[in-house]
Amino acid sequence: MLKRILGCAAMMLALPAHALDGETIVHDPSTVILHAGRYYTYGTGNGLPALVSDDGWTWRRAGSLMSALPGGKAGPEVLARGGSNTWAPDVIHIGDKFFVYYSAPATQPRSAIGLLVGKTLDPQSPDYQWEDAGPVVWSDGVEDSNAIDPGVLSGPDGRLWLTYGSYFGYIRLVELDPKTGQRRFPRQPPVNIAINSEASILIYRDGWYYLLVTHGSCCQGANSTYNIRMGRSREVTGPYLDNMGIDMIEGGGKLFAASRGRHVGPGHFGLLEVGAGVEKFSLHYEADLDRGGVSVLDIRPLLWRDGWPIAGDNLVAGTYSIESARTGTVLELAVQGFPVGGFRARRPPAAGSGPPPEPVAGPPIANQEPSQVASNWAASTGVRLAPAMLQAQQKWVIAPVDNGGGYPGAPYFRITVAGTERSLTATAGGELTAASFSGAPEQLWRIDQLTDGTYRIVAKSVPGMSETLALSAVGSSMPTLSKFDPASDRQRWLLGAP
Amino acid sequence: MKRVVNTSVLTVFSLCLAGTCAAQGEPAAAPRPPAPSLVPLKGPTQRVDSRGFLHRWRVLEPVPVAGRLTEAAVKEALQLAALPGAEAGRAWHEIETAHYNVNLYHFAWSLSKPTSNVLFWVETTVESPREMHDVRLAIGSNAASRWWLNGEPIIALNDDRQSVIDDGVSRRLTLRKGRNVIRAAIINGGGATDFCARFLDDKDQPLTGLDVTLRAE
Numbered sequence: 001m002l003k004r005i006l007g008c009a010a011m012m013l014a015l016p017a018h019a020l021d022g023e024t025i026v027h028d029p030s031t032v033i034l035h036a037g038r039y040y041t042y043g044t045g046n047g048l049p050a051l052v053s054d055d056g057w058t059w060r061r062a063g064s065l066m067s068a069l070p071g072g073k074a075g076p077e078v079l080a081r082g083g084s085n086t087w088a089p090d091v092i093h094i095g096d097k098f099f100v101y102y103s104a105p106a107t108q109p110r111s112a113i114g115l116l117v118g119k120t121l122d123p124q125s126p127d128y129q130w131e132d133a134g135p136v137v138w139s140d141g142v143e144d145s146n147a148i149d150p151g152v153l154s155g156p157d158g159r160l161w162l163t164y165g166s167y168f169g170y171i172r173l174v175e176l177d178p179k180t181g182q183r184r185f186p187r188q189p190p191v192n193i194a195i196n197s198e199a200s201i202l203i204y205r206d207g208w209y210y211l212l213v214t215h216g217s218c219c220q221g222a223n224s225t226y227n228i229r230m231g232r233s234r235e236v237t238g239p240y241l242d243n244m245g246i247d248m249i250e251g252g253g254k255l256f257a258a259s260r261g262r263h264v265g266p267g268h269f270g271l272l273e274v275g276a277g278v279e280k281f282s283l284h285y286e287a288d289l290d291r292g293g294v295s296v297l298d299i300r301p302l303l304w305r306d307g308w309p310i311a312g313d314n315l316v317a318g319t320y321s322i323e324s325a326r327t328g329t330v331l332e333l334a335v336q337g338f339p340v341g342g343f344r345a346r347r348p349p350a351a352g353s354g355p356p357p358e359p360v361a362g363p364p365i366a367n368q369e370p371s372q373v374a375s376n377w378a379a380s381t382g383v384r385l386a387p388a389m390l391q392a393q394q395k396w397v398i399a400p401v402d403n404g405g406g407y408p409g410a411p412y413f414r415i416t417v418a419g420t421e422r423s424l425t426a427t428a429g430g431e432l433t434a435a436s437f438s439g440a441p442e443q444l445w446r447i448d449q450l451t452d453g454t455y456r457i458v459a460k461s462v463p464g465m466s467e468t469l470a471l472s473a474v475g476s477s478m479p480t481l482s483k484f485d486p487a488s489d490r491q492r493w494l495l496g497a498p
Numbered sequence: 499m500k501r502v503v504n505t506s507v508l509t510v511f512s513l514c515l516a517g518t519c520a521a522q523g524e525p526a527a528a529p530r531p532p533a534p535s536l537v538p539l540k541g542p543t544q545r546v547d548s549r550g551f552l553h554r555w556r557v558l559e560p561v562p563v564a565g566r567l568t569e570a571a572v573k574e575a576l577q578l579a580a581l582p583g584a585e586a587g588r589a590w591h592e593i594e595t596a597h598y599n600v601n602l603y604h605f606a607w608s609l610s611k612p613t614s615n616v617l618f619w620v621e622t623t624v625e626s627p628r629e630m631h632d633v634r635l636a637i638g639s640n641a642a643s644r645w646w647l648n649g650e651p652i653i654a655l656n657d658d659r660q661s662v663i664d665d666g667v668s669r670r671l672t673l674r675k676g677r678n679v680i681r682a683a684i685i686n687g688g689g690a691t692d693f694c695a696r697f698l699d700d701k702d703q704p705l706t707g708l709d710v711t712l713r714a715e
Contacts, residue, residue, distance in 0.1 A: 336569045336656070386657075431669050474702050475636055475667030477655060482702060490702070 019263060019288050019298035021406065022058040026051055027219075027295045028088035028149070028199065030100070031270025032282035032408070035093065035121045039408065041270075041282060041297060044087040047072055048102055051297060057406020059297065062123065065089070065100065065116070068130045074114050075132035078104045082112025082138055082147070088268070090201065091121075092152040094160065099181035101136060101150035101162065109168035110141030113150045115181050136182055137164060137174055137190065144169030145190075149268075151201025154178070155209075161236055163211070166198035170249070171213060173202075173237060193238045194248035197229070199268045203309075208232045210309060211240040214267035215253060221293045224286035226265035229253030230309065243308065257311035262289040263298070266311075272299060272408060277486030278448045278456065279304075280408055281311070299409035301449035312449045314410045315495065317399045319418050321388060324473035325454045325492035329385035331424075331471075331479060333393035333417050333434050335377040340390050341365035368392045370419035382433045383424065385477050388498075393417060395498040396424075404444050405460070412444035412460055426459040430469050430481040445471075447495075454492035456484060533604035537596045543625065543709040544594065550696035550704030551598040552680075556712050558619040559588040560606050565615030565687040567642045569656045575685050576644060579617040592712050599638070599661055599694035602684060606691075614688040621681040624697070625709040630673040632700035635680065636664040639693040645682045647671060661692045673697070677711075 026043035029051070033040050039053040047064030066072050066086060073084065083106025091100045098118045105111035115133040122128060139147040146168035153161045160176040171194035175184040194200065197213035204210070210232045216225030231240035231248040239247045246252030257266040265286025272280040279302040287293040301312030322331040350356040370377075370392045377393070388394060395418040404412040414437055415424040423437040424445065437443055441461035448456045457471040459481060469481035470491040484491050544554045561579035564571060593605065600620070606613045635652060637645060638661040645653035645666070652668040659665070684693050697705035 429670055472702075474634065474664070474698070476638075476662050476665040478665075478667035480667070480669070 018290065019285060019296045020053075020057060020059055020409070021411065022053070023051065023061045024059050024296040024298075025291075025294050026284055026297045028268050029270070029282055029284050029297050030089045030091045031151075031201070032056070032272045032297075032299060033091055033093065033121070034272075035098075036125075038122065040091070040121045042089045042091065042100070042102075043284075043297075044103075046086065048086050048089050048100075055406050056299060056408030057411055065130065068118075068123070068128065069116070069132055074102075074104050075134060077134045078112050078114035078132070081135045082106055082110065082114070088149045088199065090150045090152050090270070092154060092160075094154060094178050094181070097181070099152065099176075100130070101152060101164075101181075103148035103150065104135075105146075105148050107141070108148070108166070109139050109143075109146035111147040112136075112138035113147050113162075113164055117181055133181060136162065136176070137172070139169070144192075145172055146198075149198045149200060151199070151270075152176070153202035153204065153209075155202075155236060156204055159236075160184075161202055163193065163200040163202055165194075165200060167196065170195055171197055171200045171211070191237045192249060193240055194231070194253075196251045197248075197253065199228075201269055201271075202236070203271045205304070205309075206307070208234060208307065209236045209240075211238075211248060212256060212269040212309075213248070213253065214269070216265070216267075218265065218267060218286055220286070221295075222264045222287040222289065224265035226267040226286050227258040228256040228266055228269050228283070228311070230256045232308070254308065256309060257283065257300075260313075263287070264289065264293075266298075271302070274408060274448070276484055277450055279451050280448075301409070302451065303449065303453050304451045305453075310453075312453070315398065315413070315447050315449070315455070317397075317413075319395050319397050319498060320495045321394060321498035322396055322415070322457075323388065323494040323496065324385060324476075324479075324489075325494055326473045326489035327385060327476040328387075329473070329476050330388045330394050331383060331396065332386050332391070333377065333422060334382045334384045335393050337386070337389060337391045337393060338368070338373045338376070340368045370417070374420065380433075380435075381422075383479060385473060385475070385479055390498060392419065395419075398445075398447070398495070401439065401444055404439070407446050407448070410447065413447055414439075414443060415445055415457075424471075426462045426469070426481055428463040428465075430462055430465060432471075432479055432481065450486075450492060452492070455495050456491055457493055458484070530608050530610055533593075533601065533608040535596050535601045535604050536593050536608075539592060539594050539712075542713075543711045546624075546696065546706055546708045546710060547598070548706060549598065550698070550706050550708075552622055552624065552695050552708075552710050553596075553600075554592075554594045554710045554712060555600055555620050555622045556590045556592055557600070557602070557605055558585065558590050559609060560602075560611050560613070560616035560618050561588065562612060562615060563617045563685060565685070567657050567685060567687055569654075572642045572644065572654075572656055572685055575617050576683060579619070579683070581619060584617075584619065598663070599692045602686070602691040602693065603689075613691060614686060616686055616691075618684040618686070618691070619681070620684065620693070621679065623711050623713060624673070624678045624680060625711060626673040626675055626678060627707060629675045630699075630705070632670040633673050633705060634668045634670060634698045634702070635695065636667045636698050637682070637693060637695040638662045638665040639682075639684050640691050641687055642685045643682055643693065645680065645695075647680055648674070648678055658687055661694055663694060664696075664698070667698070670700075 047066035
């Protein structure tokens with residue numbers, strides 16, 4: 001059994017992070033949005049195809065948004081300004097309404113951005129219907145604009161903003177009326193804020209507006225050069241400067257996300273605020289090499305550093321040290337540790353009456369495996385925190401659990417002492433133990449990367465409790481479960497190589 | 499029979515010192531000054547401080563043990579120094595610390611007692627104004643330690659370690675209304691030795707509305 005588990009652990013180290021599960025094929029997805037317990041996104045395609053998920057991890061296709069419209073297509077005013085294609089929507093919830101902005105291009109750069117207004121995203125709701133609210137902005141095919149790829153922001157003051165555009169001209173900004181979703185000042189010319197990009201969207205944080213756009217080429221599978229770049233401004237109207245002070249209207253843009261691992265061509269950023277200090281973003285990859293190179297949806301952690309957003313990565317299965325950001329001690333099985341390589345004095349013992357000799361380097365000491373030390377481990381033990389010493393009881397295999405469900409961006413994980421079946425388990429009353437893995441919900445863990453790069457580790461279920469509780473360093477030597485406090489380091493953990 | 503010394507008269511340390519040394523047949527040494535971090539007791543009870551730390555304790559003079567600190571060695575030390583046998587020839591001292599922690603090195607040194615390879619028994623009584631659920635005892639100890647609340651084992655720390663605030667923390671406990679007895683064994687290998695203790699509330703914040711007395715009954 002031990003060999004089999006070790007083999008599995010070695011294999012897991014090679015596994016990439018999957019870009020979600022289920023039916024995830026989409027191109028140009030709208031910002032993933034949570035509504036009535038489900039996650040929704042809409043993409044480019046006939047009638048704006050919908051993807052829906054109950055947990056943010058496993059997705060399924062759910063028809064198209066425009067099938068709820070009379071005739072199943074954009075209204076005549078949109079068709080008159082643009083064309084009959086339906087591309088790259090964005091969706092926002094304002095008050096009791098959802099506004100869906102979508103691209104309706106003819107032969108580019110002649111295009112329009114249309115608006116659909118509805119009360120719910122849930123097709124099963126009796127209130128489910130969409131009103132065609134006509135075009136919002138358009139490009140006539142001659143001007144320096146290509147009115148596609150809408151992105152919507154509700155700012156800190158409640159003002160609503162739309163950015164749009166593609167390579168034929170500028171990325172443009174207009175203000176919207178939160179009551180109608182239409183332009184607030186239709187006679188004012190749009191503000192040009194960037195060039196050489198598309199898939200623009202604004203986000204706001206701590207007094208800064210951030211303009212995220214996609215550079216590079218799309219739609220060529222693994223040959224796409226899509227990458228997400230950004231600038232920031234104190235004013236929503238710009239100028240949006242990158243980290244080197246270059247204005248995005250002159251082509252600037254600090255890299256946010258590029259191709260990595262098995263995922264080529266990230267594009268179409270959308271902010272997904274999970275709450276309680278957790279931020280994520282939705283995007284698509286032009287090519288997922290693990291799925292034959294198709295374009296797929298993903299959700300990843302959003303980090304912040306030095307006033308700039310950072311694209312985090314979903315956790316990859318592997319063997320980790322789990323270190324408390326509060327105490328610097330690491331999670332371990334509560335057993336007597338044994339020094340790696342055995343007990344050893346700093347210097348060899350003196351021979352005779354002379355001074356002890358200076359230490360001499362020896363051969364490498366192998367990593368400590370449970371098979372070397374576990375014979376002294378009690379059959380049933382709890383867990384605790386201790387100084388990191390690279391010992392076997394301090395190495396944890398974190399691995400996704402098949403059919404265990406998930407949450408935005410990732411599946412539930414098991415957390416098991418490497419080389420054993422002893423798995424982190426929530427117990428009644430909100431404490432912890434290490435028990436043989438059974439797949440019970442109290443052994444499944446949600447692991448979210450927080451905006452500072454540390455991780456929050458939450459039990460899927462705690463016996464006898466309805467509250468959601470996170471792994472918490474209540475003391476330097478004592479882990480427990482408690483309600484997550486974004487203002488505290490208690491529930492922040494560093495996951496690294498042991 | 500328990501011998502109890504109240505450090506409210508610090509010279510008692512010296513008397514105890516002299517008596518103990520005579521009993522052990524050791525040459526009489528000059529009395530050492532009182533422990534600088536210990537202060538006279540004032541009044542029958544004392545409120546925990548603003549950070550919840552318990553300042554008033556009964557401490558048994560140190561019991562020599564091997565001073566090794568692995569889990570197995572600590573168990574051996576507890577057997578070797580088990581109460582009430584360890585009380586034979588040793589006095590309990592009622593002490594109060596001026597700091598958040600109790601400096602057992604100061605305590606033992608002032609009594610001319612060993613500070614290394616020893617086990618200290620300490621105990622105190624906390625008066626709770628009401629029954630409190632989901633509280634935790636949070637301690638730091640140099641070095642290994644074992645802690646009991648009302649006779650139930652609640653914290654076990656092994657290995658050489660420094661006294662860190664909220665190092666060992668118990669599971670969620672219930673403080674009963676009235677008196678709750680804390681007892682601990684602190685095992686030191688060599689060098690400094692001390693401990694600190696406080697309760698945390700159900701939000702893991704220091705519990706400050708408690709009084710400490712040294713009367714268990």
